[in-house]
Amino acid sequence: MNKKNVRFVQGNEACALAAMYAGLDFYAGYPITPSTEIAEILAERLPAKGKKFIQMEDEIASMCAIIGASLTGHKVMTATSGPGFSLMQEALGYAIMAEIPCVIVNVQRGGPSTGNPTHVSQGDVNQARWGTHGDHAIVALTASNHQDVFNMTVEAFNIAETYRTPVILLFDEVVGHLREKLVVPEPGELHLVERLHTSKREGVNYHPYLPREDGRLPMSDFGGVHRYNVTGLYHDMWGFPTDKPELVEDLMRHLVRKIDYAATSLTHHKAFFMEDARTVLISYGSSARSALALVERMCLRGQRIGLLELQTIWPFPEQLVRDYTKDAEVIAVVEMNMGQLVQAVRLAVKKPQRVYLINRIDNRLITDKDIRQTLRAIQGKGV
Amino acid sequence: MAKKKLKQHVINRNWCKGCGICVSVCPKKVLELDELDKALAARPEACITCKLCEKICPDLAIIVETEEVDEEAKPHE
Amino acid sequence: MSVHDFIRERFFPHMWCAGCGHGTILNGLIRAVDELGIRKRNLVMVTGIGCSARISGYVDFHSLHTIHGRALAFATGVKLSRPELHVIVPMGDGDGLSIGGNHFIHAARRNINLTALIMNNRTYGMTGGQFSPLSGLGIKASTAPYDNIDNSFDVVELAKAAGATFVARTTTFHVNQLSDLIKAAIQHKGFSVVEIFTQCPTYFGRKNKLGDAPQMLQTFKERTVPVGSPKKQEDPSLIERGIFVNIERPEYCDEYQKLLERTQEA
Numbered sequence: 001m002n003k004k005n006v007r008f009v010q011g012n013e014a015c016a017l018a019a020m021y022a023g024l025d026f027y028a029g030y031p032i033t034p035s036t037e038i039a040e041i042l043a044e045r046l047p048a049k050g051k052k053f054i055q056m057e058d059e060i061a062s063m064c065a066i067i068g069a070s071l072t073g074h075k076v077m078t079a080t081s082g083p084g085f086s087l088m089q090e091a092l093g094y095a096i097m098a099e100i101p102c103v104i105v106n107v108q109r110g111g112p113s114t115g116n117p118t119h120v121s122q123g124d125v126n127q128a129r130w131g132t133h134g135d136h137a138i139v140a141l142t143a144s145n146h147q148d149v150f151n152m153t154v155e156a157f158n159i160a161e162t163y164r165t166p167v168i169l170l171f172d173e174v175v176g177h178l179r180e181k182l183v184v185p186e187p188g189e190l191h192l193v194e195r196l197h198t199s200k201r202e203g204v205n206y207h208p209y210l211p212r213e214d215g216r217l218p219m220s221d222f223g224g225v226h227r228y229n230v231t232g233l234y235h236d237m238w239g240f241p242t243d244k245p246e247l248v249e250d251l252m253r254h255l256v257r258k259i260d261y262a263a264t265s266l267t268h269h270k271a272f273f274m275e276d277a278r279t280v281l282i283s284y285g286s287s288a289r290s291a292l293a294l295v296e297r298m299c300l301r302g303q304r305i306g307l308l309e310l311q312t313i314w315p316f317p318e319q320l321v322r323d324y325t326k327d328a329e330v331i332a333v334v335e336m337n338m339g340q341l342v343q344a345v346r347l348a349v350k351k352p353q354r355v356y357l358i359n360r361i362d363n364r365l366i367t368d369k370d371i372r373q374t375l376r377a378i379q380g381k382g383v
Numbered sequence: 384m385a386k387k388k389l390k391q392h393v394i395n396r397n398w399c400k401g402c403g404i405c406v407s408v409c410p411k412k413v414l415e416l417d418e419l420d421k422a423l424a425a426r427p428e429a430c431i432t433c434k435l436c437e438k439i440c441p442d443l444a445i446i447v448e449t450e451e452v453d454e455e456a457k458p459h460e
Numbered sequence: 461m462s463v464h465d466f467i468r469e470r471f472f473p474h475m476w477c478a479g480c481g482h483g484t485i486l487n488g489l490i491r492a493v494d495e496l497g498i499r500k501r502n503l504v505m506v507t508g509i510g511c512s513a514r515i516s517g518y519v520d521f522h523s524l525h526t527i528h529g530r531a532l533a534f535a536t537g538v539k540l541s542r543p544e545l546h547v548i549v550p551m552g553d554g555d556g557l558s559i560g561g562n563h564f565i566h567a568a569r570r571n572i573n574l575t576a577l578i579m580n581n582r583t584y585g586m587t588g589g590q591f592s593p594l595s596g597l598g599i600k601a602s603t604a605p606y607d608n609i610d611n612s613f614d615v616v617e618l619a620k621a622a623g624a625t626f627v628a629r630t631t632t633f634h635v636n637q638l639s640d641l642i643k644a645a646i647q648h649k650g651f652s653v654v655e656i657f658t659q660c661p662t663y664f665g666r667k668n669k670l671g672d673a674p675q676m677l678q679t680f681k682e683r684t685v686p687v688g689s690p691k692k693q694e695d696p697s698l699i700e701r702g703i704f705v706n707i708e709r710p711e712y713c714d715e716y717q718k719l720l721e722r723t724q725e726a
Binding site for chain 1: 471501504517523525526535719724
Binding site: 397398399400401402403404406407408435438439440441442443444446 | 462463464467472473474476477478479480481482483484486487488491632633635636639661672673674677678
């Protein structure tokens, strides 16, 4: 390990550094707590690499601008928090429909509405899944420490390029603002997926929405030799609007299946002490840090408890969760909301009656003690 | 000196929606709508090739084709 | 080249109503682009939602048909990431000035080199003739059945105040001026705005008893005068056409390039 690669950074800085590592060419954003550091760091560093940074008039414009820039062949990102994420939803749906690679970071804070800008929450889990209108699939990744923030950010760009899709990085205020060690990987150490360009030459019919045999859709940059149409309307393989029932249905299925069928390869997770766990904690983001602290302590005392940290929450890794919980007597989802991911866990496991929620909703970080207290109540041990 | 002279009005009847704008703006009353409400060059001999109809047609259905004639030469029959 | 080299003929006849002025704007735009001799691969058209927005499907450029009101924001991303491309952004009056009003003033303030065309038919045609922020007092619309009490913007004044460096106005009757102004707007370095009065005989015309398309065009002819015309002094209700602003001011992409050069040196 090269010593100069060791940093002491905020999670937001880890995200910004990772985005640049992944080849971020264009960032558009609007200031909002607690994500603003991402914009500040990129405002300084992107121009130094000859890349583009623009502060737009609002989050709607930011999301739209990165879609426009992605179409010219660039890797793009925006970062925001709850209220800004709400404003981005319509354009997020556009990126899903038009199959535009892009990365959206949401550093979650307390909500709804203005909520609690400087404090933590994980209340946007379901908004990440269903925030934009219409049926659709989505990819949302999380991370609980800065090394993982780095890795998941790079992975978000890779997924966006591979599947021509927006990818949401769902961090939270604690992860974003906490300072801890980060080892920045050497160039080449992490695999990077680059934009897949069509090999079709000028004059040869190019179909921007016709998948190859492997399912990938090669792109052609705006400004390149192929002139095609991009629209949020249902469209044919040339990108032109259509309302033909069979084409509408085909596109809907394609948009959902390209993500759902890839769920296994999209799934990232970490399993701690899960080999013979009878009590399984499931968590993500900063609450997974507290869950891990508790699990480590209880395992030292010989208790059969494990932690499944989900780094991919959408598409929900049903099979993974089912497999890991098949022998569990208690399954407890630890999250800082009124119970969002717990719903998906209940749908996935064999015995939903064994699934409990351990939460904290006062916009303060849930602690290992909080978790232990609720767990004791669940297990009938008293508090 | 070369001068532009009308060759023909090419009117795309499939595109024409019969709005009558061309008829109304033509300074020489060259155009009419036919019984199917499609633009028709009824008096092409009066056309001064100003191309107003071509430029204003919202259906992009009119092309005023011209040819260059030498002023010295006799107009062809 | 002819007009037909710039359009996607397979989608014609287009979807606009008989007599709709939007086709005339398409016609003038193509003539402008043809006369400028810009290669099609260097042209990007970005549109929002509405009747106006469908124009991007008909041109054989790179075309980006986006969401309601946000065309300029998408266009900003295209332009800043590839400044060498010509980016033309036709918008409707509701699209560009109501839901998209914020993006309009900020694109103007930024003076980013985009060509914004406001296709002003004073109504929301796609949804059936509701009043827009350019309809004006006293007009009738499906959502103003008792006459509109909602004030309108003056696009020219708004664009000037927001910092646009090229601002012009014309109508679909004045077809030579139409293509000339679009040409000048594309050539202008900076944010350029051309407001084009365009007739919607189906909704605005019918609801306000303005007659058919030829009659609405006649009104454009009679109610507008060239900028600086003495007639305007006699009758202040006349609306001026022509170029209102044509100035040089640092352009955003140029300034960004300079910023890059400064940071590379440092």
